[in-house]
Amino acid sequence: MTGTTRIHVSLCALFALAALAGCRREEAAAPSAPPPPTNAPAAVATLASPATVAAPFGVAASAAPGEHTDFDAKAFAGTFTAPGTRISFDADGNYTMRVHAESANADLDSQGTWTLEPDARHVLLDPASKAEADRRYAMASMDELRPDDGGAALHREGTH
DSSP states (O other): OOHHHHHHHHHHHHHHHHHHHHHHHHHHHSOOOOOOOOOOOHHHHTOOOGGGOOOOTTOOSSOOTTTTSSOOHHHHOEEEEETTEEEEEOTTSEEEEEEEETTTTEEEEEEEEEEEOTTSSEEEEEESSTTSOOEEEEEEETTEEEETTSOOOEEETTOO
């Protein structure tokens, strides 16, 4: 090989290397394809938005005692009586009731939860036994309840 040929071969090799380097730069500069989609973890896929989360079992759709109102459940808590009926309300939303059934000549006991209805003027008793019907009382005052079924009004023990 002569000197000129060596220069030509070296220059050709240099140009080839430069061209290859240039191609690699273009490949690196070209936008890459987005990564293939990955499956979200099962825990993330099953999360619900707050609007779709169901209320816990046993929670009434109406307001709990004192919830979202200025109703004072502690002040309301106590025992209300009428002839043959006695209901004790706890501030935590539980109640116990004893009703004397004349027809059976026996006392019937019931317990469950009570809630203040959204109108803040009615109390709903939800017995723990689903064989018993719910009972609803209008609050004439903090010391008087009137049953929706037209029975005798109940008064706070010691006020009547």
